[in-house]
Amino acid sequence: MNATPALKRRSFFKLGIGSAIVLALAGGTMALMKPGLVDGKLSQPARLVMTRVAQAMLAGTLPADPAAQRQALDAVLQRTDAFFVGLPTHVLAELDQLLGLLASAPGRRFLVGLSTSWEEATAAETTAALKGMLESGTELRIQACQGLHDLVMVPYFSGKESWTVLGYPGPTAV
């Protein structure tokens, strides 16, 4: 498979990160990276990443009640796995690498700018970090944030629960 733009060494150097971390990640030690996808579905670490990202990106849209929110998030993650089935292999390869990178502590720190673990990150912390990616001026970070945005929004709006939030009545029967 082709190296994705996300993993070009040149891009890492542009971020001004300590070379030890850069080499550890970009030097092919995939051992540091957890898998992003397993059997074409979100790995457990990737599920945690996407849960936190969805909580931030859908803040104010997901139900506030914790139990209802958990249910809504599970539905989004389920639809994310279903969404993967239709994606071309080159996109899946990129997502596998991106999610694996984000799930690892060094990747989370320098790509997202989040020092707290995903487990402990609050919606506010994650939101600030994601906004920072868009404002970073770094192509790699903006691409990554926009990729995450698609991965949250397409599965969320593919579900009929979103129609109630939107006020969409559904298609006209013919």
Add this chain to the structure above:
Amino acid sequence: MSNIPDPILQGLQRGWKVLGGKHGALPERLSCDVAIIGSGAGAGITAELLTKAGLNVVIVEEGPLKSSTDFKQLEPEAYASLYQENAGRKTKDKGITILQGRSVGGTTTVNWTSSFRTPPETLKFWQDRFGLKDYSVEALAPYFQQVQTRLNIEPWAVAPNENNELLRRGAAKLGIKAEVIPRNVKGCYNLGSCGMGCPTNAKQSMLVTTLPYALDRGATLLVETRVEKMVIEGSRVTALQCIAVKPNAAPAHPGGAVTTVVARHIVLAGGAINSPALLMRSKAPDPHQRLGSRTFLHPVAITTAVMAEPVQAWTGAPQSIYSDHFMHTQPVDGPMAFKLEVAPLHPVFFGANLPGFGESQAALFRQYPNAHVTLALMRDGFHPQSVGGKVELRSDGSPLLDYPLTDYVLEGARRAMLAMAQIQFEAGARMVYPGHELARGTSTWAETKAAIEALPMKPLLTRIGSAHVMGGCGMAADEKAGVTRPDGQHWQLENLSIHDGSIFPTSIGANPQLSIYGTVNRLAQGLAKRLTSKEVALA
């Protein structure tokens, strides 16, 4: 349960020869007079004319055969089954998301029916810069007329939905002319679901017009089958090597069976991006390095408004009003021109295309019934700083378009957002959100104008889309300047024609389907004459 008859199911029952996917195993080898690669706008017109001339035709389509029974007006299914890359095909730097079709009927199965002849200034540019002397308004007129008759293209006679009316109303307040869009529909139910496949067969796409014509006359259609490679010997294409592919475009049987199609003449009609990619995979001669370059997209800038009254942009004919005002406010090779239209809004399209995220977006989601999105289709390919993109191949042979967004294009996007926002405020907008990651919603024209003028118009931050792919196998009168001759034949390969949007030397400057139909109508009539000595016409 719908009572609408499905013309594809009826055709299959009548004995249409369709193979691939669930329709039957692909044969090891097929012979025919003409093999047509793809089944979209150019392929359909070509198939009808060549079968009319008595030729034995095989059509090879990489997507599935889906029809009105399958079209449930639901985005997730539609995007997964009818579009390239799940409706998420992106340029190399991810700066532009491209909507392109991938099913029988090609992009005509999922387009929004807008039908415009090639603008005169575009044809003049082709005549002057590419030596295409026969591409005049007068010479092409009868071919366009035949298509308009054949596909029932007429200005939309029903009242525009509010989504479109707002464009007309806002523009009128500024003295900007907006007009009615001609549509290729017959008995349209005014649903607004064109982009998910027409569930009533009102849309006169290739799926329900020219392809049934050809299939009724004995053409063979292979579906879920991709031409991986043309076998080229000297100056001839001697065979097509085809494989079965899965819905996500991966090979169905890696390292497995290949179907060989042998034909006297090949018509390549896979569309821009795909057609150049196939020629590259086949190592087709390209002595002047023209192949894949000058690929154009009509890059689209957007602004989202929240109106005081409900818009309900999900319902009603999606596009019925347009304005070409900003196509003529500068010279043809000056600052970027743009055509204004609106977009239908269904949940995924609306939610996924809004920049930003979080609480402020949550408020906007709840305004969906009052949301209004204006589109500016920017006319690329006419200015020295607008050379479009270049097609490359990934290691698996799949196509990748490298289209860097230059300052020229991004300044065009800024001017377009200013024009659209002003029109939306004149139409009664309470808030306008420019399509840019760093833009906030603003509630007055003055604030919005200042905000747009201050935005850093950088790639990725400026949200750009595309629904029109053109060029990459451009026509030219001189072999050094193009891939395709003015009569549609490949400059170096004597039994290959290219009949799709990839032959356009620039972008069109209007929604391209009618340009493809009209141009290919003439090209295919010429081809039919060369192959059979018969004169055939579309209508």
